[in-house]
Amino acid sequence: MTKAVRVRDVVIGGGAPVRVQGMTKTDTRDVKSTVDEIYRYRDVGCEIVRVAVPDMEAAQAVGAIVRQSPIPVVADIHFDYRLALEVIRQGVDKLRLNPGNIGSRERVEKVVAAAKERDIPIRIGVNSGSIEKTLLKDLGRTAEAMVTSAANHIQILNDLDYDNIVVSLKASDVPTMVAAYRLMAQRYDYPLHLGVTEAGTAFQGTIKSAVGIGILLSEGIGDTIRISLTAPGEDEIRVAWEILKSLKLRDRGPNLVACPTCGRLQFDMWPVTNELERRMATIAEPLTVAVMGCAVNGPGEAREADVGLAGGKNMGLIFRHGQIVRRVDQAEMVEELWKEIQDAAEEVRARGERAERNHSEIG
Secondary structure (H helix, E strand, C coil): CCCCEEECCEEECCCCCCEEEEECCCCCCCHHHHHHHHHHHHHCCCCEEEEECCCHHHHHHHHHHHHHCCCCEEEECCCCHHHHHHHHHCCCCEEECCHHHCCCHHHHHHHHHHHHHHCCCEEEEEEHHHCCHHHHHHHCCCHHHHHHHHHHHHHHHHHCCCCCEEEEEEECCHHHHHHHHHHHHHHCCCCEEECECCCCEHHHHHHHHHHHHHHHHHCCCCCEECCCCECCHHHHHHHHHHHHHHCCCCCCCEEEEECCCCCCCCCCHHHHHHHHHHHHCCCCCCEEEEEECCCCCHHHHHHHCCEEEEEECCEEEEEECCEEEEEEEHHHHHHHHHHHHHHHHHHHHHHHHHHHHHHHHHC
Protein backbone atom coordinates (compact mmCIF):
# COMPACT_ATOMS: atom_id res chain seq x y z
CA MET A 1 0.00 0.00 0.00
CA THR A 2 1.21 3.51 -0.79
CA LYS A 3 1.59 6.34 1.73
CA ALA A 4 -1.44 8.53 2.34
CA VAL A 5 -1.21 12.16 1.24
CA ARG A 6 -3.92 14.71 2.07
CA VAL A 7 -4.88 17.46 -0.38
CA ARG A 8 -7.26 19.75 1.51
CA ASP A 9 -9.96 17.24 2.49
CA VAL A 10 -9.15 14.61 -0.17
CA VAL A 11 -6.83 11.69 0.64
CA ILE A 12 -4.63 10.20 -2.10
CA GLY A 13 -3.10 6.76 -1.51
CA GLY A 14 -3.11 4.81 1.73
CA GLY A 15 -5.99 2.64 0.53
CA ALA A 16 -8.24 5.59 -0.37
CA PRO A 17 -10.37 5.30 -3.53
CA VAL A 18 -8.61 6.13 -6.80
CA ARG A 19 -9.17 9.87 -7.24
CA VAL A 20 -10.20 11.66 -10.43
CA GLN A 21 -8.27 14.80 -11.31
CA GLY A 22 -8.69 17.40 -14.02
CA MET A 23 -6.84 20.44 -15.33
CA THR A 24 -8.46 23.71 -16.30
CA LYS A 25 -8.13 24.90 -19.89
CA THR A 26 -8.92 28.53 -19.10
CA ASP A 27 -6.42 31.35 -18.58
CA THR A 28 -5.75 31.18 -14.82
CA ARG A 29 -5.55 34.98 -14.71
CA ASP A 30 -9.26 35.00 -15.60
CA VAL A 31 -10.57 34.03 -12.16
CA LYS A 32 -14.27 33.93 -13.02
CA SER A 33 -13.86 31.72 -16.09
CA THR A 34 -11.52 29.39 -14.21
CA VAL A 35 -13.85 29.05 -11.21
CA ASP A 36 -16.84 28.48 -13.51
CA GLU A 37 -14.91 25.72 -15.26
CA ILE A 38 -13.95 24.12 -11.93
CA TYR A 39 -17.62 23.97 -10.92
CA ARG A 40 -18.46 22.28 -14.25
CA TYR A 41 -15.70 19.78 -13.58
CA ARG A 42 -16.97 19.15 -10.06
CA ASP A 43 -20.45 18.48 -11.39
CA VAL A 44 -19.20 15.60 -13.57
CA GLY A 45 -17.03 14.06 -10.84
CA CYS A 46 -13.69 15.91 -10.67
CA GLU A 47 -12.20 15.63 -7.17
CA ILE A 48 -8.94 17.61 -7.53
CA VAL A 49 -8.16 20.25 -10.14
CA ARG A 50 -4.86 21.63 -11.45
CA VAL A 51 -4.33 25.13 -12.84
CA ALA A 52 -1.43 26.37 -14.96
CA VAL A 53 0.72 29.11 -13.39
CA PRO A 54 2.84 30.60 -16.19
CA ASP A 55 3.59 33.96 -14.53
CA MET A 56 3.20 36.05 -11.38
CA GLU A 57 -0.19 37.44 -12.38
CA ALA A 58 -1.52 33.89 -12.61
CA ALA A 59 0.12 32.99 -9.28
CA GLN A 60 -1.59 35.93 -7.59
CA ALA A 61 -4.96 34.91 -9.06
CA VAL A 62 -4.68 31.48 -7.44
CA GLY A 63 -5.81 32.78 -4.05
CA ALA A 64 -9.20 33.92 -5.34
CA ILE A 65 -9.59 30.64 -7.24
CA VAL A 66 -8.79 28.53 -4.17
CA ARG A 67 -11.22 30.49 -2.00
CA GLN A 68 -14.05 29.90 -4.47
CA SER A 69 -13.21 26.37 -5.56
CA PRO A 70 -15.39 23.54 -4.21
CA ILE A 71 -12.51 21.07 -4.69
CA PRO A 72 -8.76 21.17 -3.92
CA VAL A 73 -6.58 23.21 -6.28
CA VAL A 74 -3.11 22.20 -7.50
CA ALA A 75 -0.72 24.80 -8.95
CA ASP A 76 1.37 23.70 -11.94
CA ILE A 77 4.80 25.32 -11.55
CA HIS A 78 7.78 25.14 -13.87
CA PHE A 79 11.28 26.61 -13.40
CA ASP A 80 10.46 29.75 -11.35
CA TYR A 81 10.59 29.12 -7.58
CA ARG A 82 9.03 32.54 -6.90
CA LEU A 83 5.77 31.34 -8.47
CA ALA A 84 5.76 28.40 -6.06
CA LEU A 85 6.28 30.69 -3.07
CA GLU A 86 3.50 32.98 -4.25
CA VAL A 87 0.88 30.26 -4.76
CA ILE A 88 1.74 28.87 -1.31
CA ARG A 89 1.11 32.35 0.11
CA GLN A 90 -2.16 32.39 -1.82
CA GLY A 91 -3.31 29.19 -0.07
CA VAL A 92 -2.97 26.59 -2.83
CA ASP A 93 -3.70 22.99 -1.76
CA LYS A 94 -0.87 21.23 -3.62
CA LEU A 95 2.10 21.93 -5.91
CA ARG A 96 3.10 20.20 -9.11
CA LEU A 97 6.81 20.94 -9.13
CA ASN A 98 10.11 19.29 -10.01
CA PRO A 99 12.61 20.57 -7.41
CA GLY A 100 15.58 19.90 -9.70
CA ASN A 101 14.24 22.44 -12.20
CA ILE A 102 13.80 25.53 -10.00
CA GLY A 103 17.42 26.51 -9.42
CA SER A 104 19.84 26.48 -6.53
CA ARG A 105 19.50 24.47 -3.32
CA GLU A 106 18.72 27.70 -1.49
CA ARG A 107 15.67 28.26 -3.70
CA VAL A 108 14.48 24.70 -3.24
CA GLU A 109 14.90 25.05 0.53
CA LYS A 110 12.68 28.14 0.54
CA VAL A 111 9.90 26.35 -1.34
CA VAL A 112 10.14 23.22 0.81
CA ALA A 113 10.12 25.24 4.04
CA ALA A 114 6.97 27.09 2.91
CA ALA A 115 5.28 23.85 1.81
CA LYS A 116 6.13 22.21 5.14
CA GLU A 117 4.75 25.13 7.11
CA ARG A 118 1.39 24.92 5.28
CA ASP A 119 1.41 21.09 5.03
CA ILE A 120 1.17 21.28 1.24
CA PRO A 121 2.07 18.15 -0.76
CA ILE A 122 4.30 18.28 -3.82
CA ARG A 123 3.74 16.17 -6.90
CA ILE A 124 6.93 15.36 -8.76
CA GLY A 125 5.89 15.10 -12.40
CA VAL A 126 8.31 13.49 -14.85
CA ASN A 127 7.30 13.42 -18.52
CA SER A 128 9.14 11.40 -21.15
CA GLY A 129 9.52 14.56 -23.22
CA SER A 130 11.38 16.49 -20.52
CA ILE A 131 13.97 14.01 -19.21
CA GLU A 132 17.28 15.64 -18.24
CA LYS A 133 19.91 15.68 -21.00
CA THR A 134 22.43 13.62 -19.04
CA LEU A 135 19.88 10.85 -18.51
CA LEU A 136 18.80 10.97 -22.14
CA LYS A 137 22.41 10.50 -23.20
CA ASP A 138 22.97 7.53 -20.88
CA LEU A 139 19.55 5.82 -20.88
CA GLY A 140 17.56 7.27 -23.74
CA ARG A 141 13.87 8.11 -23.54
CA THR A 142 13.12 5.00 -21.50
CA ALA A 143 11.15 3.96 -18.44
CA GLU A 144 14.43 3.60 -16.52
CA ALA A 145 15.40 7.17 -17.40
CA MET A 146 12.03 8.46 -16.20
CA VAL A 147 12.23 6.60 -12.90
CA THR A 148 15.83 7.72 -12.37
CA SER A 149 14.78 11.32 -12.99
CA ALA A 150 11.95 11.00 -10.47
CA ALA A 151 14.33 9.40 -7.97
CA ASN A 152 16.72 12.34 -8.31
CA HIS A 153 13.90 14.80 -7.57
CA ILE A 154 12.69 12.69 -4.65
CA GLN A 155 16.20 12.64 -3.19
CA ILE A 156 16.38 16.43 -3.24
CA LEU A 157 13.21 16.61 -1.15
CA ASN A 158 14.20 13.74 1.14
CA ASP A 159 17.54 15.47 1.85
CA LEU A 160 15.48 18.40 3.12
CA ASP A 161 13.45 16.07 5.37
CA TYR A 162 10.38 16.41 3.15
CA ASP A 163 8.26 13.35 2.43
CA ASN A 164 4.81 14.69 1.53
CA ILE A 165 5.18 13.53 -2.07
CA VAL A 166 3.09 12.23 -4.98
CA VAL A 167 4.80 11.05 -8.20
CA SER A 168 3.75 10.89 -11.85
CA LEU A 169 5.68 9.38 -14.79
CA LYS A 170 3.72 10.28 -17.89
CA ALA A 171 4.55 9.43 -21.49
CA SER A 172 2.56 9.62 -24.71
CA ASP A 173 3.88 6.15 -25.56
CA VAL A 174 1.72 3.67 -23.65
CA PRO A 175 4.26 0.82 -23.19
CA THR A 176 6.87 3.29 -21.86
CA MET A 177 4.36 4.81 -19.47
CA VAL A 178 3.25 1.41 -18.17
CA ALA A 179 6.84 0.22 -17.69
CA ALA A 180 7.81 3.40 -15.84
CA TYR A 181 4.96 3.16 -13.33
CA ARG A 182 5.64 -0.52 -12.74
CA LEU A 183 9.28 0.24 -11.94
CA MET A 184 8.30 3.11 -9.67
CA ALA A 185 5.78 0.97 -7.79
CA GLN A 186 8.50 -1.64 -7.14
CA ARG A 187 10.95 0.88 -5.70
CA TYR A 188 8.87 3.44 -3.77
CA ASP A 189 5.67 3.64 -1.77
CA TYR A 190 4.71 7.18 -2.75
CA PRO A 191 1.20 7.61 -4.18
CA LEU A 192 1.18 7.49 -7.99
CA HIS A 193 -0.73 9.88 -10.23
CA LEU A 194 -1.42 8.04 -13.50
CA GLY A 195 -1.75 9.52 -16.95
CA VAL A 196 -0.88 9.18 -20.61
CA THR A 197 0.37 12.65 -21.45
CA GLU A 198 -0.50 14.38 -24.72
CA ALA A 199 -2.71 11.41 -25.52
CA GLY A 200 -4.37 13.17 -28.45
CA THR A 201 -7.92 13.64 -29.66
CA ALA A 202 -11.03 12.47 -27.86
CA PHE A 203 -11.04 9.28 -29.97
CA GLN A 204 -7.37 8.23 -29.98
CA GLY A 205 -6.57 9.76 -26.61
CA THR A 206 -9.42 7.95 -24.87
CA ILE A 207 -8.23 4.60 -26.22
CA LYS A 208 -4.58 5.19 -25.28
CA SER A 209 -5.55 6.42 -21.81
CA ALA A 210 -7.93 3.54 -21.16
CA VAL A 211 -5.33 0.98 -22.21
CA GLY A 212 -2.39 2.46 -20.27
CA ILE A 213 -4.23 3.49 -17.13
CA GLY A 214 -6.45 0.41 -17.22
CA ILE A 215 -3.47 -1.97 -17.32
CA LEU A 216 -1.91 -0.34 -14.27
CA LEU A 217 -5.09 -0.03 -12.25
CA SER A 218 -5.91 -3.69 -12.93
CA GLU A 219 -2.51 -4.52 -11.37
CA GLY A 220 -3.25 -2.44 -8.28
CA ILE A 221 -0.94 0.40 -9.35
CA GLY A 222 -2.22 3.98 -9.16
CA ASP A 223 -3.89 6.23 -6.61
CA THR A 224 -5.20 9.06 -8.75
CA ILE A 225 -5.71 9.57 -12.50
CA ARG A 226 -5.99 12.35 -15.03
CA ILE A 227 -7.02 11.89 -18.65
CA SER A 228 -5.27 14.29 -21.07
CA LEU A 229 -7.29 14.92 -24.24
CA THR A 230 -7.43 17.58 -26.90
CA ALA A 231 -11.05 18.01 -25.88
CA PRO A 232 -13.15 19.76 -23.21
CA GLY A 233 -12.07 19.01 -19.64
CA GLU A 234 -15.48 17.61 -18.76
CA ASP A 235 -14.91 14.88 -21.36
CA GLU A 236 -11.60 13.98 -19.71
CA ILE A 237 -13.31 13.53 -16.36
CA ARG A 238 -16.09 11.40 -17.81
CA VAL A 239 -13.53 9.12 -19.45
CA ALA A 240 -11.68 8.80 -16.14
CA TRP A 241 -14.86 7.70 -14.39
CA GLU A 242 -15.72 5.20 -17.12
CA ILE A 243 -12.28 3.60 -16.71
CA LEU A 244 -12.79 3.31 -12.95
CA LYS A 245 -16.31 1.99 -13.37
CA SER A 246 -15.29 -0.59 -15.96
CA LEU A 247 -12.75 -2.01 -13.48
CA LYS A 248 -15.29 -1.78 -10.64
CA LEU A 249 -12.94 0.47 -8.66
CA ARG A 250 -15.42 3.32 -8.24
CA ASP A 251 -19.12 3.76 -8.93
CA ARG A 252 -20.63 6.99 -10.18
CA GLY A 253 -23.45 7.70 -12.56
CA PRO A 254 -25.33 5.39 -14.90
CA ASN A 255 -23.78 2.48 -16.73
CA LEU A 256 -25.25 2.36 -20.23
CA VAL A 257 -25.53 -1.13 -21.70
CA ALA A 258 -26.32 -0.95 -25.42
CA CYS A 259 -26.15 -3.53 -28.17
CA PRO A 260 -23.78 -2.83 -31.10
CA THR A 261 -26.72 -3.14 -33.56
CA CYS A 262 -26.91 -5.51 -36.52
CA GLY A 263 -29.23 -6.51 -39.33
CA ARG A 264 -31.95 -7.47 -36.83
CA LEU A 265 -32.37 -3.84 -35.68
CA GLN A 266 -35.86 -2.51 -36.38
CA PHE A 267 -35.73 1.01 -34.96
CA ASP A 268 -33.36 3.99 -35.19
CA MET A 269 -31.29 3.24 -32.09
CA TRP A 270 -28.20 5.44 -32.37
CA PRO A 271 -29.96 8.79 -31.76
CA VAL A 272 -31.66 7.30 -28.70
CA THR A 273 -28.43 6.06 -27.07
CA ASN A 274 -26.47 9.21 -27.96
CA GLU A 275 -29.07 11.53 -26.47
CA LEU A 276 -29.49 9.40 -23.35
CA GLU A 277 -25.71 9.33 -22.81
CA ARG A 278 -25.62 13.14 -23.08
CA ARG A 279 -28.44 13.59 -20.57
CA MET A 280 -27.18 10.97 -18.12
CA ALA A 281 -23.88 12.83 -17.71
CA THR A 282 -25.75 15.01 -15.20
CA ILE A 283 -26.67 12.04 -12.95
CA ALA A 284 -24.31 10.99 -10.16
CA GLU A 285 -26.33 8.04 -8.81
CA PRO A 286 -25.16 4.58 -9.95
CA LEU A 287 -27.73 2.94 -12.23
CA THR A 288 -27.71 0.37 -15.02
CA VAL A 289 -29.59 1.48 -18.13
CA ALA A 290 -29.98 -0.92 -21.07
CA VAL A 291 -31.00 0.00 -24.61
CA MET A 292 -31.27 -3.11 -26.75
CA GLY A 293 -32.17 -3.34 -30.40
CA CYS A 294 -33.84 -6.69 -31.04
CA ALA A 295 -35.60 -9.69 -29.54
CA VAL A 296 -32.51 -11.94 -29.28
CA ASN A 297 -30.77 -10.42 -26.24
CA GLY A 298 -32.92 -7.35 -25.76
CA PRO A 299 -35.59 -8.46 -23.29
CA GLY A 300 -33.07 -10.31 -21.11
CA GLU A 301 -30.66 -7.39 -20.84
CA ALA A 302 -33.48 -4.89 -20.40
CA ARG A 303 -35.02 -6.95 -17.57
CA GLU A 304 -31.70 -7.09 -15.69
CA ALA A 305 -31.19 -3.31 -15.79
CA ASP A 306 -32.66 -0.74 -13.43
CA VAL A 307 -34.23 0.83 -16.49
CA GLY A 308 -34.30 -0.86 -19.88
CA LEU A 309 -35.61 -0.59 -23.40
CA ALA A 310 -36.12 -3.61 -25.69
CA GLY A 311 -36.68 -2.34 -29.20
CA GLY A 312 -39.01 -3.68 -31.88
CA LYS A 313 -40.26 -2.36 -35.20
CA ASN A 314 -40.37 1.42 -34.69
CA MET A 315 -41.30 0.85 -31.05
CA GLY A 316 -39.98 -0.48 -27.77
CA LEU A 317 -40.91 -1.91 -24.39
CA ILE A 318 -39.65 -0.03 -21.31
CA PHE A 319 -38.66 -2.15 -18.32
CA ARG A 320 -38.17 -1.08 -14.71
CA HIS A 321 -36.50 -3.54 -12.35
CA GLY A 322 -37.39 -6.44 -14.64
CA GLN A 323 -41.04 -5.51 -15.21
CA ILE A 324 -42.58 -4.08 -18.39
CA VAL A 325 -44.03 -0.66 -17.55
CA ARG A 326 -45.22 0.46 -20.97
CA ARG A 327 -44.86 0.35 -24.74
CA VAL A 328 -43.56 3.45 -26.54
CA ASP A 329 -43.21 4.55 -30.14
CA GLN A 330 -39.83 5.58 -31.57
CA ALA A 331 -40.64 9.28 -31.23
CA GLU A 332 -41.34 8.88 -27.49
CA MET A 333 -38.40 6.66 -26.56
CA VAL A 334 -35.94 9.26 -25.29
CA GLU A 335 -38.41 11.28 -23.22
CA GLU A 336 -40.12 8.25 -21.70
CA LEU A 337 -36.84 6.51 -20.88
CA TRP A 338 -35.48 9.74 -19.43
CA LYS A 339 -38.47 10.01 -17.09
CA GLU A 340 -37.84 6.47 -15.83
CA ILE A 341 -34.11 7.10 -15.43
CA GLN A 342 -34.68 10.27 -13.43
CA ASP A 343 -37.23 8.48 -11.24
CA ALA A 344 -34.84 5.56 -10.69
CA ALA A 345 -32.03 7.98 -9.80
CA GLU A 346 -34.28 9.67 -7.25
CA GLU A 347 -35.05 6.24 -5.81
CA VAL A 348 -31.33 5.51 -5.38
CA ARG A 349 -30.72 8.97 -3.91
CA ALA A 350 -33.56 8.60 -1.38
CA ARG A 351 -32.30 5.14 -0.41
CA GLY A 352 -28.85 6.56 0.21
CA GLU A 353 -30.23 9.41 2.32
CA ARG A 354 -32.25 6.96 4.44
CA ALA A 355 -29.18 4.80 4.98
CA GLU A 356 -27.19 7.88 5.96
CA ARG A 357 -29.85 8.94 8.49
CA ASN A 358 -30.01 5.45 9.94
CA HIS A 359 -26.25 5.34 10.27
CA SER A 360 -26.24 8.73 12.02
CA GLU A 361 -28.94 7.61 14.44
CA ILE A 362 -27.10 4.39 15.27
CA GLY A 363 -23.84 6.32 15.68
